Amino acid sequence: MTPAIEIKDLHKHFGKNEVLRGIDCTVEAGQVVCVIGPSGSGKSTLLRCVNLLEQPTRGKVLVEGIEVTDPDVDIDAVRRRIGMVFQQFNLFPHMTALQNVMVAQRRVLKRGRAEAEKVARENLERVGVGDKANSFPAQLSGGQQQRVAIARALAMNPDLMLFDEPTSALDPELVGDVLAVMRKLAEEGMTMLVVTHEMGFAREVADRVVFMDGGVVVEDGPPAQVIGEPRHERTRAFLRRVLHPEG
Amino acid sequence: MTDQSLAAEPGKARLSPRKKQRISRAIQYVVLVAVLVGVVLYADWPSLAQNFAKPDVAEKALPELFTIALKNTLIYTTGGFVFAFLLGLLLALMRLSTVRPYRWISGLYIEIFRGLPALLIFLLITFLPLALPGFAVPGGTYGQGILGLGLVGAAYQAEVFRAGLQAVPKGQTEAARSLGMSAARAQITVVIPQAIRIVIPPTTNQFVALLKDSSLVLFLGISGEYVELAKFGNDLASQYANATPIMVAGVTYLLVTVPLGHLAARLEKRKVRAR
Ligand SMILES: Nc1ncnc2c1ncn2[C@@H]1O[C@H](COP(=O)(O)OP(=O)(O)O)[C@@H](O)[C@H]1O
Numbered sequence: 276m277t278p279a280i281e282i283k284d285l286h287k288h289f290g291k292n293e294v295l296r297g298i299d300c301t302v303e304a305g306q307v308v309c310v311i312g313p314s315g316s317g318k319s320t321l322l323r324c325v326n327l328l329e330q331p332t333r334g335k336v337l338v339e340g341i342e343v344t345d346p347d348v349d350i351d352a353v354r355r356r357i358g359m360v361f362q363q364f365n366l367f368p369h370m371t372a373l374q375n376v377m378v379a380q381r382r383v384l385k386r387g388r389a390e391a392e393k394v395a396r397e398n399l400e401r402v403g404v405g406d407k408a409n410s411f412p413a414q415l416s417g418g419q420q421q422r423v424a425i426a427r428a429l430a431m432n433p434d435l436m437l438f439d440e441p442t443s444a445l446d447p448e449l450v451g452d453v454l455a456v457m458r459k460l461a462e463e464g465m466t467m468l469v470v471t472h473e474m475g476f477a478r479e480v481a482d483r484v485v486f487m488d489g490g491v492v493v494e495d496g497p498p499a500q501v502i503g504e505p506r507h508e509r510t511r512a513f514l515r516r517v518l519h520p521e522g
Numbered sequence: 523m524t525d526q527s528l529a530a531e532p533g534k535a536r537l538s539p540r541k542k543q544r545i546s547r548a549i550q551y552v553v554l555v556a557v558l559v560g561v562v563l564y565a566d567w568p569s570l571a572q573n574f575a576k577p578d579v580a581e582k583a584l585p586e587l588f589t590i591a592l593k594n595t596l597i598y599t600t601g602g603f604v605f606a607f608l609l610g611l612l613l614a615l616m617r618l619s620t621v622r623p624y625r626w627i628s629g630l631y632i633e634i635f636r637g638l639p640a641l642l643i644f645l646l647i648t649f650l651p652l653a654l655p656g657f658a659v660p661g662g663t664y665g666q667g668i669l670g671l672g673l674v675g676a677a678y679q680a681e682v683f684r685a686g687l688q689a690v691p692k693g694q695t696e697a698a699r700s701l702g703m704s705a706a707r708a709q710i711t712v713v714i715p716q717a718i719r720i721v722i723p724p725t726t727n728q729f730v731a732l733l734k735d736s737s738l739v740l741f742l743g744i745s746g747e748y749v750e751l752a753k754f755g756n757d758l759a760s761q762y763a764n765a766t767p768i769m770v771a772g773v774t775y776l777l778v779t780v781p782l783g784h785l786a787a788r789l790e791k792r793k794v795r796a797r
């Protein structure tokens with residue numbers, strides 16, 4: 276079967292700053308892959324290269340066999356199949372939760388109002404914020420906002436989802452709600468590429484964990500290995516810092 | 523811990539800063555009252571009233587003050603404002619475009635029209651028919667006035683829009699694009715509606731500025747049914763050799779500009795609170 280995401284020798288430079296220096300990574304359909312690594316190691320950039328929010332400098336990115344880096348590809352059509360969830364939620368503040376989830380269905384998928392609203396309500400329900408349909412983002416907690424953002428992506432029926440530190444901007448007591456939604460999605464068979472610092476989530480949900488540092492993949496394997504018995508000293512040092520921030 | 527540095531040692535420092543401030547303020551009040559009394563006593567009130575506030579001359583301004591002059595001021599201003607709004611939005615989008623020539627053209631336009639006196643633009647417009655025989659600005663006198671105000675206003679409004687568009691976080695565009703919206707769709711559905719909210723207060727101020735600049739249409743050589751407040755006041759003042767009509771026109775401007783200015787300030791405050 277064609278992998279959901281195939282990244283081959285991906286390089287990304289910002290001016291002289293070589294942020295990604297030859298990344299190879301494959302995500303099979305239905306897999307959950309967690310990307311961990313220190314801040315500034317290029318995790319967000321890697322994710323943003325998959326749906327071309329960043330233009331790779333060199334290398335290839337294939338989504339379901341389609342080379343997104345090919346200039347002839349209709350990137351808007353590819354992006355429709357890729358849901359993205361951001362650290363800062365990025366809900367549209369001038370729209371209610373319901374409108375947030377409806378707008379791209381209407382404008383991009385050209386669904387009728389009734390259908391778009393039905394799909395929107397189903398997805399808000401699915402992430403546990405069905406009662407917040409008429410609230411504006413400013414009236415919602417961070418956890419609720421992030422779940423609306425997940426519903427907004429899901430309403431497009433994506434084949435795969437990208438999560439960029441979806442719980443890093445949340446108060447600790449709200450992290451669990453969002454992780455629970457992501458866990459449920461994983462159980463339903465959604466293909467997910469998740470940048471996260473939640474080691475518990477990565478250990479339990481991920482099929483594979485990728486440890487990145489300095490723009491390269493240092494270690495890539497099942498969570499029990501990468502988190503449980505890391506082979507590289509850089510991975511061990513990072514995990515010590517994340518798991519025992521005090522020590 | 524008590525704040526010893528602020529508690530002046532009793533008996534030593536006889537004038538605390540607060541006492542000093544109170545005395546200084548009392549002195550200022552005395553001076554101010556003295557000046558006022560001086561003005562009231564020495565001004566030639568009857569002559570002033572005769573020249574600047576003569577009731578029977580003021581009466582001559584009615585009803586044309588409202589039915590012609592104010593109406594025309596509002597027509598020139600509103601027309602120019604709509605023109606400036608649309609062209610300004612276009613210029614701002616060009617200024618922020620990834621297409622370099624768009625940025626150049628827009629930048630050049632903004633530099634030129636902000637750098638020139640508005641009066642010069644109006645003078646140029648009056649010479650258009652001479653320079654381009656057979657050419658006429660559509661809409662006649664109204665069209666010329668609206669064109670002049672619109673061309674100048676667009677340069678300022680473009681900068682207002684540019685600031686507003688740039689104030690919308692980049693993540694908004696990214697979220698819209700990641701949902702499959704095209705660049706244009708993301709602008710129209712996500713960025714511009716938020717930018718418009720941000721620019722409402724400064725845009726209100728731009729309207730006030732245009733309202734004042736609409737007095738410049740008198741340099742188009744307008745007359746009769748096309749006169750606006752400034753020209754109207756000036757004509758009547760010449761006719762009666764009396765400044766009262768100019769004062770009347772001034773008060774009429776203030777009737778519109780002052781409430782709008784307050785409205786802009788209120789909107790600005792509400793915007794800050796909403797963050
Ligand atoms: N748009 C950009 N322009 C310039 N430099 C950037 C940009 N985005 C990211 N970078 C740089 O790339 C490096 C990696 O960033 P990022 O991918 O966000 O890392 P991570 O998500 O692992 O913390 C950082 O040094 C950052 O400053």
Ligand SMILES: [Mg+2]
Pocket residue numbers: 318319320439440
């Ligand atoms: Mg990041």
